[in-house]
Amino acid sequence: MKKAMVSGTFDPFTLGHLDVVKRAARIFDVIYVAILKNAAKKPIFTLEERKRQIEDALGACGIDNVKVISFGGLLVDCCREYGIDTIVRGIRNSFDVEYERALETVNKELLPDLDTVYFQASPQFIHISSSIVREIAGYGRSIRGMVPDVNIEAIEERMLRYERE
Helix, strand or coil, rough: EEEEEEECCCCCCCCHHHHHHHHHHCCCCCCEEEEEEECCCCCCCCHHHHHHHHHHHHHHHCCCCCEEEEEEEHHHHHHHHHCCEEEEEEECCCCCCCCCHHHHHHHHHHHCCCEEEEEECCCHHCCCCCHHHHHHCCCCCCCCCEHHHHHHHHHHHHHHHHHHH
């Protein structure tokens, strides 16, 4: 059985993230979506809220070969724990390429059998990032077409409340 991991903070989970997971799910038998628990980052959504966003989006799409987990520490350790030898990453632009290649090199040094595959962002999602979604929603503007429909209301409500604090 071929397994792969898609990791990130997913704060919030976007249509770009969903696109990468869907495409990976067609290639691999099992995809682990690993939500990073990083004390240095201050996510707006709790770990459970992010997990629910991902699971709701996957459920709405009928994707059933994905497991949502969380991890702290190094991604290579998480991959080792789950017996995963392939990381899947989405890239939108040249900045992502440089950043991801540097991570790939470090990961390969730490776990030599770990491979990374890249999915170029689909054109309709190339401009979407979690930070852009947070900013737009924080100003009360619609994020339809940027995040899964099933998550829009919860994200918009949280961002409006967050921006007022």
